[in-house]
Amino acid sequence: MDKKDIFISAIKENESFIYKIASVYTNNSDDKNDLVQEIIYQLWKSFDTFKQKSTLSTWIYRIALNVALYQLKLSNKRVLTIPIDEQILNTQGTDNSEDDEKWKIFKYQIDNLNLLDKAIVMLYFDNKSYDEIAEIIGISKTNVGTKLLRIKEKLKSQINKNM
Amino acid sequence: MKNTWNNQSDKTQQENFTSKIIDQMTQTKYNSKINRIAYPEIIGSAICVLATIFIGFNFYKLDTIFLQGVGIVSILVLLILSIVSILSIRQLKISKDFNKPYVEVLKIFATQKLEFYKLQKINITLSYLLLVTIIILLSKFFSGKDITDSKYFWTFSFSFGYIFLVFFTKFVTRFYKNTLKKSEELLQELQP
Numbered sequence: 001m002d003k004k005d006i007f008i009s010a011i012k013e014n015e016s017f018i019y020k021i022a023s024v025y026t027n028n029s030d031d032k033n034d035l036v037q038e039i040i041y042q043l044w045k046s047f048d049t050f051k052q053k054s055t056l057s058t059w060i061y062r063i064a065l066n067v068a069l070y071q072l073k074l075s076n077k078r079v080l081t082i083p084i085d086e087q088i089l090n091t092q093g094t095d096n097s098e099d100d101e102k103w104k105i106f107k108y109q110i111d112n113l114n115l116l117d118k119a120i121v122m123l124y125f126d127n128k129s130y131d132e133i134a135e136i137i138g139i140s141k142t143n144v145g146t147k148l149l150r151i152k153e154k155l156k157s158q159i160n161k162n163m
Numbered sequence: 164m165k166n167t168w169n170n171q172s173d174k175t176q177q178e179n180f181t182s183k184i185i186d187q188m189t190q191t192k193y194n195s196k197i198n199r200i201a202y203p204e205i206i207g208s209a210i211c212v213l214a215t216i217f218i219g220f221n222f223y224k225l226d227t228i229f230l231q232g233v234g235i236v237s238i239l240v241l242l243i244l245s246i247v248s249i250l251s252i253r254q255l256k257i258s259k260d261f262n263k264p265y266v267e268v269l270k271i272f273a274t275q276k277l278e279f280y281k282l283q284k285i286n287i288t289l290s291y292l293l294l295v296t297i298i299i300l301l302s303k304f305f306s307g308k309d310i311t312d313s314k315y316f317w318t319f320s321f322s323f324g325y326i327f328l329v330f331f332t333k334f335v336t337r338f339y340k341n342t343l344k345k346s347e348e349l350l351q352e353l354q355p
Contacts, residue, residue, distance in 0.1 A: 049262055069272065
């Protein structure tokens with residue numbers, strides 16, 4: 001297996017997370033596709049710097065999150081939050097499935113978190129262990145636990161407020 | 164929420180990248196947007212440098228000490244503005260290390276944001292100063308007249324300048340208030 005084959009298979013294994021990061025950090029499908037391309041391009045460019053100190057998946061998650069953050073800074077766009085009613089109104093009469101609506105509500109809740117909490121909770125939802133989250137984010141395992149507790153409370157209170 | 168996140172995985176499987184697309188992207192044909200970001204800063208710096216050269220070449224037309232002083236101030240402001248632009252490109256390049264832990268990149272960006280807003284205020288003040296000095300210089304270069312002989316010029320430029328600076332500083336502070344607050348809060352949270 002040559003370098004490119006290893007890279008392609010690693011991307012294939014983790015593409016679902018790359019797409020989801022792109023969906024969370026952007027607001028339309030064009031920006032999303034641009035970000036996915038940028039993430040894959042930067043991963044390819046940095047592939048030689050992967051030192052196997054961590055797993056390939058952990059490394060991909062870290063690079064993907066950093067590229068998303070970088071793109072967000074450069075585009076100078078804040079991820080806009082659309083009021084929930086407006087979001088639901090916009091989906092009426094279209095072919096969007098129930099899952100799409102759920103995703104929009106999910107995104108609305110996530111967008112209200114700061115960039116650190118947003119990344120932690122995405123990794124948590126993606127079934128990453130506390131150790132892996134700590135390694136990707138660069139904080140201690142205990143800190144991950146504490147932050148996740150606070151994030152869950154914050155999300156609960158946000159959801160209750162909107163109900 | 165976890166279910167919604169996991170359900171989204173099934174959707175992404177449908178729109179996944181084919182090996183062919185990845186193959187195309189890993190070729191040099193793909194132009195990274197990140198590399199294109201510095202263009203506005205480069206153009207800005209180039210304009211400042213060209214204006215400096217223009218003033219330098221026409222400096223002999225400035226026949227009084229006052230006008231020569233105005234010329235020197237203009238050149239200095241233009242150089243400062245282009246140095247600020249170059250420094251901001253350099254900052255972007257320095258922080259472009261995607262191997263760093265996420266929290267470190269966040270810290271760098273939050274700090275840069277705070278510094279950027281401080282620089283914005285200085286830039287606005289300098290830009291206004293430049294506007295006044297450039298009007299004086301252009302009038303001398305192209306019509307040979309010293310516009311500063313007119314008392315209306317000074318009355319207008321000082322009163323307008325004062326109003327402009329007060330309003331603009333308030334606008335900048337109000338415009339960036341939330342972003343500044345968020346950056347400060349994030350930095351506080353990132354403290355070990």
